Amino acid sequence: MRRLTVDYTRYLRSPVVEVALFASERVGLHVGETVLVNGEDGIPERRATVISIDGGKVKLRFIDPVRATA
Amino acid sequence: MAIRLREDELPPDGATVIVHLGAGAHNNLRDKAIRSYDDYRDVTESGGLFALSVYAALKGHEVREIVGTMPWNQYGTCSVGELRAYFELLATTILDDALQPVDPLQEVHFDVVLPGLEDERLAVEGALLDDVELLATVETWLDPHVDTFRSLFEPRQRL
Numbered sequence: 111m112r113r114l115t116v117d118y119t120r121y122l123r124s125p126v127v128e129v130a131l132f133a134s135e136r137v138g139l140h141v142g143e144t145v146l147v148n149g150e151d152g153i154p155e156r157r158a159t160v161i162s163i164d165g166g167k168v169k170l171r172f173i174d175p176v177r178a179t180a
Numbered sequence: 181m182a183i184r185l186r187e188d189e190l191p192p193d194g195a196t197v198i199v200h201l202g203a204g205a206h207n208n209l210r211d212k213a214i215r216s217y218d219d220y221r222d223v224t225e226s227g228g229l230f231a232l233s234v235y236a237a238l239k240g241h242e243v244r245e246i247v248g249t250m251p252w253n254q255y256g257t258c259s260v261g262e263l264r265a266y267f268e269l270l271a272t273t274i275l276d277d278a279l280q281p282v283d284p285l286q287e288v289h290f291d292v293v294l295p296g297l298e299d300e301r302l303a304v305e306g307a308l309l310d311d312v313e314l315l316a317t318v319e320t321w322l323d324p325h326v327d328t329f330r331s332l333f334e335p336r337q338r339l
Contacts, residue, residue, distance in 0.1 A: 117233060118250060119233040119234065119250070122249045122250055123249055123250070128276060130216070132310075166306050
């Protein structure tokens with residue numbers, strides 16, 4: 111499964127996040143694809159679904175909930 | 181998603197600023213500043229900005245509340261005064277429907293602006309995401325500034 115990084119400081123616990131992707135990350139990415147989101151090293155990854163792609167930006171909706179504590 | 185500059189007075193030097201700070205923060209912080217560069221083209225006359233999101237404990241919002249809205253409980257704090265000794269601070273609101281659940285904190289959202297790089301390739305929107313050589317140049321440029329930013333927020337804390 112593809113891994114993407116989001117800015118959790120910006121999006122906090124929002125269920126939907128938007129992220130700009132590098133060209134190499136966009137290759138073959140499609141709406142409906144399930145990806146793994148890695149916000150920070152050491153934080154559990156969460157699955158998310160690609161809900162839109164607009165140029166270099168994608169919106170993701172989280173499937174997995176936040177696990178609150180380390 | 182768009183950025184709006186608020187016309188707030190900047191917070192006092194003694195106010196506490198909070199950032200989400202996981203392990204391996206250097207690369208994560210640098211990556212965030214790069215990915216959000218183009219988001220600031222509409223609010224500056226100099227192209228994009230290398231900016232990092234932070235929140236200030238102001239207007240009744242306490243550190244505990246702010247950290248509690250983050251998906252992980254590792255964070256760092258520093259004072260506005262310490263931060264402004266090195267970086268510009270902008271009062272910014274992120275305009276994005278996805279942020280509605282955490283909207284109350286937007287009134288204390290700020291961007292820390294890392295120094296810009298003069299490179300004509302940055303004039304093209306999206307170039308930073310597509311040009312591998314430009315990306316490497318920018319990463320090298322940002323590394324010392326990200327180190328300074330991170331050091332201001334250490335040691336990492338847990339709620």
